[in-house]
Amino acid sequence: MPNRSPIGIFDSGLGGLTVFKEIRKILPGEDLIYFGDTARVPYGNKSKETIIKYSKEISGFLIRKGVKIIVIACNTSSSLAMDDLRREVKIPVFGVIEPGAKKAAAVSGGRTIAVIGTQATIKSTAYSRAILQEFKNRGLAFGKVIEKSCPLLVPIVEEGLGLGTGNGFGRDIAKRIVSYYLDPVKQENPYCLVLGCTHYPIIKDLIEGVVGKGMEIIDSGVEAALFIKNFLEKENMLKEGEVSGINQFFVSDDPGRFVELGGKFLNMNIENIGIISDFT
Amino acid sequence: MPNRSPIGIFDSGLGGLTVFKEIRKILPGEDLIYFGDTARVPYGNKSKETIIKYSKEISGFLIRKGVKIIVIACNTSSSLAMDDLRREVKIPVFGVIEPGAKKAAAVSGGRTIAVIGTQATIKSTAYSRAILQEFKNRGLAFGKVIEKSCPLLVPIVEEGLGLGTGNGFGRDIAKRIVSYYLDPVKQENPYCLVLGCTHYPIIKDLIEGVVGKGMEIIDSGVEAALFIKNFLEKENMLKEGEVSGINQFFVSDDPGRFVELGGKFLNMNIENIGIISDFT
Numbered sequence: 202m203p204n205r206s207p208i209g210i211f212d213s214g215l216g217g218l219t220v221f222k223e224i225r226k227i228l229p230g231e232d233l234i235y236f237g238d239t240a241r242v243p244y245g246n247k248s249k250e251t252i253i254k255y256s257k258e259i260s261g262f263l264i265r266k267g268v269k270i271i272v273i274a275c276n277t278s279s280s281l282a283m284d285d286l287r288r289e290v291k292i293p294v295f296g297v298i299e300p301g302a303k304k305a306a307a308v309s310g311g312r313t314i315a316v317i318g319t320q321a322t323i324k325s326t327a328y329s330r331a332i333l334q335e336f337k338n339r340g341l342a343f344g345k346v347i348e349k350s351c352p353l354l355v356p357i358v359e360e361g362l363g364l365g366t367g368n369g370f371g372r373d374i375a376k377r378i379v380s381y382y383l384d385p386v387k388q389e390n391p392y393c394l395v396l397g398c399t400h401y402p403i404i405k406d407l408i409e410g411v412v413g414k415g416m417e418i419i420d421s422g423v424e425a426a427l428f429i430k431n432f433l434e435k436e437n438m439l440k441e442g443e444v445s446g447i448n449q450f451f452v453s454d455d456p457g458r459f460v461e462l463g464g465k466f467l468n469m470n471i472e473n474i475g476i477i478s479d480f481t
Numbered sequence: 482m483p484n485r486s487p488i489g490i491f492d493s494g495l496g497g498l499t500v501f502k503e504i505r506k507i508l509p510g511e512d513l514i515y516f517g518d519t520a521r522v523p524y525g526n527k528s529k530e531t532i533i534k535y536s537k538e539i540s541g542f543l544i545r546k547g548v549k550i551i552v553i554a555c556n557t558s559s560s561l562a563m564d565d566l567r568r569e570v571k572i573p574v575f576g577v578i579e580p581g582a583k584k585a586a587a588v589s590g591g592r593t594i595a596v597i598g599t600q601a602t603i604k605s606t607a608y609s610r611a612i613l614q615e616f617k618n619r620g621l622a623f624g625k626v627i628e629k630s631c632p633l634l635v636p637i638v639e640e641g642l643g644l645g646t647g648n649g650f651g652r653d654i655a656k657r658i659v660s661y662y663l664d665p666v667k668q669e670n671p672y673c674l675v676l677g678c679t680h681y682p683i684i685k686d687l688i689e690g691v692v693g694k695g696m697e698i699i700d701s702g703v704e705a706a707l708f709i710k711n712f713l714e715k716e717n718m719l720k721e722g723e724v725s726g727i728n729q730f731f732v733s734d735d736p737g738r739f740v741e742l743g744g745k746f747l748n749m750n751i752e753n754i755g756i757i758s759d760f761t
Contacts, residue, residue: 240531241521246639248735251520251758356636359526370661377654455528478531 204438207232207449208429209268211259214242215359215459216399217274218466220297223426224272228433231446234266235274237463240453240478243355244277245319245398252321256282258480260290262451269438270295272429276397276421277319280327293432300428301395301421302331308417309392311341315416316348317382318397323350328397347389351382355400359462363404375404379411386412393417403466450474484718487512487729488709489548491539494522495639495739496679497554498746500577503706504552508713511726514546515554517743520733520758523635524557525599525678532601536562538760540570542731549718550575552709556677556701557599560607573712580708581675581701582611588697589672591621595696596628597662598677603630608677627669631662635680639742643684655684659691666692673697683746730754 208228210221214237221235236259238244244252256278260271270293271286273279279296286294305314316328329346336343357363362375386394394416396402402420409418433439440446450471452459460471488508490501494517501515516539518524524532536558540551550573551566553559559576566574585594596608609626616623637643642655666674674696676682682700689698713719720726730751732739740751 240527246738247520248737251734254758352640353633353636353642356633360632362633370657374654374657374661377650377657381650381654454531457528458526478534 202437203441204269205440206267206269207234207447208270208272209234209236209263209266210272210274211236211238211256211263211278212275212399213238213244213277215239215463215466216355218463219399219402220272220274220422220425222467223422224429225446225448227426227430228439229445230442231440232449233446234263234268234449234451236263236451236477237459238453239459243319244275245321245355246352247321249281249321249325252278253282253285256286257289260286260294262477262480264290264292268292270429270433272425273297274399274422274425276399277321280322280325295425295429295432297399297421297425298327298331298397300424301397301419302328303335304419304424305393305395306332306335306339306341308419309344311336311344312392313345313347313389314393314395315386315389315391316346316395316397317351317354317386317401318348319355320350320352322397323348328395347386347391349382349386353378354382354404355398358400358403361462361465363407376407376411379404379407383408383411391416393419395419395421397421448473451477453477482717483721484549485720486547486549487514487727488550488552489514489516489543489546490552490554491516491518491536491543491558492555492679493517493524493557494519495743495746496635498743499679499682499700500552500554500702500705502747503702504709505726505728507706507710508719509725510722511720512729513726514543514548514729514731516543516731516757517739518733519739523599524555525601525635526632527601529561529601529605532558533562533565536566537569540566540574542757542760544570544572548572550709550713552705553577554679554702554705556679557601560602560605575705575709575712577679577701577705578607578611578677580704581677581699582608583615584699584704585673585675586612586615586619586621588699589624591616591624592672593625593627593669594673594675595666595669595671596626596675596677597631597634597666597681598628599635600630600632602677603628608675627666627671629662629666633658634662634684635678638680638683641742641745643687656687656691659684659687663688663691671696673699675699675701677701728753731757733757
């Protein structure tokens with residue numbers, strides 16, 4: 202029996218909209234509820250305990266909204282809160298780490314893989330562990346995984362420097378910051394690069410410009426969307442029908458900035474937005 | 482009668498330590514309690530309502546600790562929450578805006594003043610309003626006030642790029658970002674520049690390098706420390722005595738990063754630190 206309940210998606214703020222966009226593209230008929238924790242953003246340099254606490258609060262909110270599955274559209278929260286959420290929550294929970302790691306292991310064939318992300322994601326070593334597990338599952342020789350935190354990339358995306366909205370000088374700065382982080386990674390000659398933060402797809406062209414065309418770039422959000430589609434099909438949980446799905450957005454702070462910058466991320470007007478300032 | 486209670490100081494995170502440092506320097510005998518809201522940092526791009534809510538929670542905590550005055554060592558919170566806090570709290574509350582604005586008006590003699598800060602501080606126009614009021618009080622002709630938000634400066638300070646701990650390439654990026662924001666300001670030829678964010682004193686030398694020696698740089702934290710000392714003297718609220726004051730720190734998230742980066746800010750080891758994850 203098809204399941205007509207919405208899909209719940211959450212992130213610390215705006216970044217998860219890149220995952221939302223991929224899910225919307227691949228599952229046009231599903232109703233989607235997105236929650237951005239804009240009052241407490243960013244999660245990337247916060248502790249595991251704090252991130253678990255925030256993730257549980259948001260999941261509780263989404264469940265009360267009647268969602269059929271929860272997608273953690275945030276690499277930091279996927280790295281640190283996934284196991285706790287899966288233990289606590291009765292509906293299926295998906296993150297972005299596992300799909301990204303599976304894809305990286307598949308394309309690399311055991312060769313060196315590079316992963317970039319926030320401080321908290323990289324410190325968790327969630328990608329290394331997931332990739333090495335996947336190598337093992339596929340019976341491949343253990344490849345090397347290089348993990349590199351890039352704390353300035355989220356702020357430059359949020360400042361619009363990489364979006365081409367900054368002037369030429371701004372874009373040049375954004376490129377230099379990308380080089381600052383990725384030049385040392387390039388020297389290790391990895392076969393592919395995993396964008397382990399949902400903000401990074403926004404500056405994918407800048408990153409490609411720095412690492413060169415030879416290195417395959419893996420967007421964990423794209424892989425997560427595919428993963429979720431397969432799951433819903435297999436479990437017969439798709440909404441089905443020809444009608445386009447509804448988008449609903451919630452944030453924990455004033456929606457002004459979310460609507461403005463998020464609209465640029467999604468290339469659409471963000472409407473139907475609510476504010477949730479208390480999770481209890 | 483002297484007042485031996487501690488002084489409470491709070492900030493969204495680490496930045497306020499530059500104000501703590503100035504207060505410690507000028508009032509060596511006072512006991513100081515510093516609270517950094519590291520679980521919810523940064524405040525700079527959050528809404529007024531959220532910042533007021535957080536500021537009230539922290540003030541309540543400091544009052545329960547028995548502080549004699551509260552210092553808001555955060556420009557964003559000073560801009561947005563000061564009036565509400567003063568209405569709610571029974572002890573004196575000081576911010577960093579008023580002292581910085583007074584000094585700027587005094588040295589400029591009515592000439593153009595530039596102010597840099599976070600998005601929320603600049604959007605509030607708190608500095609413009611305080612400076613124009615001060616011009617009025619002094620019977621000076623209204624000078625022009627240029628306000629400019631610089632959202633990337635906090636992240637580059639927190640990433641250590643401006644501290645000289647990054648390599649030469651990192652410092653070059655930091656300098657370019659400062660130029661990106663300040664070159665347009667320089668063209669207006671202001672007489673002085675107010676550092677309207679407590680992170681900025683950390684990269685004062687970089688900022689000086691960009692704007693040149695001709696422009697006086699005003700550190701609101703230094704002015705706030707002087708202001709507070711004068712107030713405590715006048716009200717006979719100094720602790721007095723020859724014994725050095727005690728430093729106590731509280732944060733709302735894991736203290737690891739605070740201790741590491743904050744130690745660099747203060748140039749001392751941060752000890753005597755507690756975690757407060759619930760304000761109720």
